[in-house]
Amino acid sequence: MRTPILSACALAATLVASLPAAAQQQQTPPLPTGEGRDVVAQACTLCHALNTVLQLRQGADGWRSIVDYMVLHGAQLTRPQADQAVEYLATNFGPGVNVPQPRTQVTLPDGTGKDLVAVNCVICHGLDRIAAARRTPSDWQSVLARMQFLGAPVSNNDKNTIAAYLDANFGAK
Numbered sequence: 001m002r003t004p005i006l007s008a009c010a011l012a013a014t015l016v017a018s019l020p021a022a023a024q025q026q027q028t029p030p031l032p033t034g035e036g037r038d039v040v041a042q043a044c045t046l047c048h049a050l051n052t053v054l055q056l057r058q059g060a061d062g063w064r065s066i067v068d069y070m071v072l073h074g075a076q077l078t079r080p081q082a083d084q085a086v087e088y089l090a091t092n093f094g095p096g097v098n099v100p101q102p103r104t105q106v107t108l109p110d111g112t113g114k115d116l117v118a119v120n121c122v123i124c125h126g127l128d129r130i131a132a133a134r135r136t137p138s139d140w141q142s143v144l145a146r147m148q149f150l151g152a153p154v155s156n157n158d159k160n161t162i163a164a165y166l167d168a169n170f171g172a173k
Helices: 002-027 037-044 051-055 060-072 079-092 114-123 127-132 137-149 156-170
Strands: none
Touching: 037 079, 060 079, 114 127, 114 156, 127 156, 137 156
């Protein structure tokens, strides 16, 4: 009598364990091959879908900041695993790396700053991400300061122009 119950429990545990991986494969394209792929796939998907990772384009310093932040918030990575994840992410999801993703086509409204947004923001992510965000003027300033920190080639004057444009067109209302 115990054998069928144990078998049923083992089968249920196997099915439950396979669900996140199956759901993940359907939600996102596969990660590029390379050393660190399995570390990223396992560590990141415990808390969120890989779509989050696939949208970012960080340099090594930016990825280090993100990985360290995640470790501080519970990601179970040793220092060598974190280093491996940073190297993998910077190589495969760094600035200028083209990773095909389905994106919603966004046409930016005319205005001062449109060209700056169109040239600078798309280096790392799609305009759909900007259009979906609704932020206050101070939030836009903070986001842009963070983008500068992460390597966006934007001067402080251009940052202010971009922030004003984004607030006018995509601000919290």
